[in-house]
Amino acid sequence: MHCNCSFRGFRYIPVINIQVKFLYLSNNEIQIIQNSSFEILRNLEELDISSNKLNYLDKDAFIGLIALRKLVIGNNYELTYSIRSFATSLFKPLISLEYLDITHNSRTAMDVNFSKNVLSDLVALNSIGIDLIGEHDTTLVIGEGFLSLTKLRTFIAGYCDISFDNKTFINVPYLEVIELEDCSFEMYSIGTLRKKKLRFLSFGGSGLDILIEDNVHKFMIMIEDFGTAYIETLLLTTNFGMLQCLPSDFFLRLNGTGIRHLILNENSLHEVTIRKSYKDPIRYNSILPVTLRHLEIKNNVLQTFKVSMPHLSRLNLERNNLGYFLKYNRYSVTDTLNLTDINLSSNKIDRLHASIFHGHTHLENINVSNNYLTDISFNISHLIWLKTLDMSSNRIEGFDETTMKTLNHLFENSNLQIDLSNNTLHCNCQNVPFLLWIFERNTHFPLRNSMSCEFSNGSTNLRSQFKRTVMQLKKECTSYTALEICLSIAIMGLLITVFGGLVYKYRWRLRYIYYMTRSKYKRNIPDDIDGNYKYDAFISYSDNERNFIFKECIPILEGQKHIKLCIHQRDFLPGEDITQNITNSIHESRKIICIITRGFLDSFYCMFEFNMARMESIYSRGGRNILFLVFFEQFRHQDLSLVMLELIQKDSYIEYPNDEQGNAIFWKKLGEAINKGQ
Template identity: 50%
Template sequence: MPPSLRFCDFSNNKLSTFYFGIPYLSMLNLRNNSLGAYLSSKRYTNSSKTELREIDLSLNLIQDLSVDIFHGHVYVVKINLSHNRLTDVTFDLSHLVSLERLDLSYNNISGRTSQISMDTLHKLSKKSNLTIDLSNNLLKSSCQNLIFLQWVDVNFGLLVNTDQYTCQFDNNDVVHMTNVDEIVKQLEKECSSYTTLIICITMGIILTCVILFVALLFRYRWRLRYLYYMTRHKYNVLKGIKSSSTYKYDAFISYANDETDFIVNEVIPKLEGDGNMTLCVHQRDFIAGEEITQNITDGIHQSKRTICILTRSFLNSYYCMFEFNMARMESIYSRDGQNIMFLIFYEQLRPKDLPLVILE
């Protein structure tokens, strides 16, 4: 085609592709073709700037357009995209600084138009006498489309053929948009209540999940703590906990500080001296500088048995009960359920004085 060509009419053909490089073309008519699939990802020109003033892409089965299809179209005054299948304006309009007429009639636009497109159209209207035709699109009156309907209300002066605008509510009632401001006000009230309901339901679900999580955390707190201390500094998280067939100590002695004299003067001499046993005693065998909880877990894990000297002081001691529960977890999860605990009642204790975890 000659470079001096100004008007080009390829309407009413069966074109499925179209590409030209005539920078001085003023009018391009591609009406009633089959360019929808092609133009969804490609442009119809290779020119970075064109002198096009009018473009007719109506009746082309267009569902979507390439984002940059109108880049460089600074002189375009009129674009006809009517009688297509567009559901949204997703293509970039920012280059169309001279645009005066955008025909989007007879499409499938329901109202879920991107905020960027709405803002761009509003800005373009300040630079030119822009008019937009949205007639014969079945707009939806729903909370999802509230922002678009608010935009229509604010920019109603840009729209033409407004007597052919209809709006469908969620109950399928269809009304003409002659009083769009009333429709928007009604929808704002409904959506406000709807939003409050959604927030309440969401908060309820989150609260339920938090309570359930806390309950599970409390239910398995000792198991989790045991697993944490047993894996720390020893195993990575993929190896898990493994039982050992050899032990550094014959027994771990768990007792309150009030019973120190009994342990030092009677238990240790008899079991280590007379019984030839090796005991783990926290005042003697714990590693200096290591956390006490880690020392406890390591000591229990390295001991064949755990002996608990039960007294009221023992029951009131946080670390004594920690040792008891860690020994219980060791028995369940590292010794295949083998009973490794010996409870010695050094004081007379009634069943009601004992916590449930010991009675179990």
């Protein structure tokens, strides 16, 4: 049964139920504990009467408390360590007492007989909290009465203002834990801790201004003295004042202590490296004690940390300023490490060196929370024993595909747990693969419902609705994707259609420009339309009309009328591409005569010659008509193209009569058409 009577304004001990085991009477106004006040409380195990106004305790004050294990009488400012405040044999009834706290009472020095007459009866005492106030003889502070306390293992100092020497702890040879918080001392001598075997030593707040040279000397003596004892855990918080670096041989002094845990929190350290001497700016890598397994340097201002740590298991660098350093450097100079836990939280990290965890074959827990990380830029693919990766309270919006592939590989071989709580993910279609990946790998993201999801409009969904949000977003984005694909196909089809239509519409113009450009660079062809042409006329015909060309056309026009013709079977340059031959010949001829037959209309090259001639007239001859049609057969209008019908309307044609009288007129008109505009 617990009975809490704190902050009730009591001036006397109230009547308490006999069954109570835990009684709290702190922060009242009790001045006197009357004799036998607790006599009936034979079951009471814990009593707290701290922060009252006690100034005297009678020898029968605690009679009857045979089961009491813990007694707290601290913060009673009028109690002194003397027979006047603590009666002789006051604690004798407390045969089961294991813990006594009488710290932060009067700041007067301890009477010479206090420990012998008052404390020596506590034969079962395991832990004591007491003020250490003394002047020169430190044996008066922890007097001979402590020799009776053979079970005493823990010593906790309240007020602490003494000088430490080889006599300070001589009467407590069995101590395993010493907590000396906020100690001020004028002197510290080597031998204070000599040959002591301590599980825990706390020397927080040494009270030294470390920048004063004399105090630096005292501090170095204290560190040297640590090397004379066995210390499993050493806590040195708020010890270094404004000192930015550890003393040069700090770790060296601890190497023989068997130290396993070192805690340097709440200091002002800027770097942890070893210097050649205190004033030497040349830095050397720190070599940690080989027995050290746990190093904690929280709440400093570290900007540089690089040590040799082949045997260290746990490293805690929380709440420092290592962000810039760790972006380009590793914190260890050792290639192979035994680290299982690393804490780099609250270090203003936006990116970690890619190989920062190389060699960490045994790493199980990584904490990089409360930083500015946006992704996993560091390599963890080899960390097959990794159990937890804490990336909470960063700036993660999503992981890229490479990161997800790396983590998938780790998931196959381990039960890695990743904490992304208090990150604001992006809820958009681009991030759907990442959100679905988290949902599918939900066993590896136990706190996924603690992640926020921000939409494009700035709104944020409720964290508890993560699953529903992802499913809804997937559905919406799927429909958007289908719509985007359809629109893309439609737009692409429209562009292809428009482009194809333009190419088809201007196909002959494009061909003509291509061949003329090519011809310009391959052959020197004059561009002057009024210049002299190599041929008077280029004759375009199909192979079916070869006899007509060679038996009638050439003998009459060239033999009788002296018109120079270009005939492809005769005048084309051998080895030249046929399309290039056609374009060059048309460009070098004053007129182009097309012998229109059904074979002509069906021939690709004949139509090519016809259209190249049209382009020549438009783009090289200033729009002058150089094309003349000779209809060798009868055609219906619907058999001819619109372009040919346009030329017919301009009277740029003649029909072949195929009779003797008509033929004479035909050749006369054809010759005039060729020579027209000469």
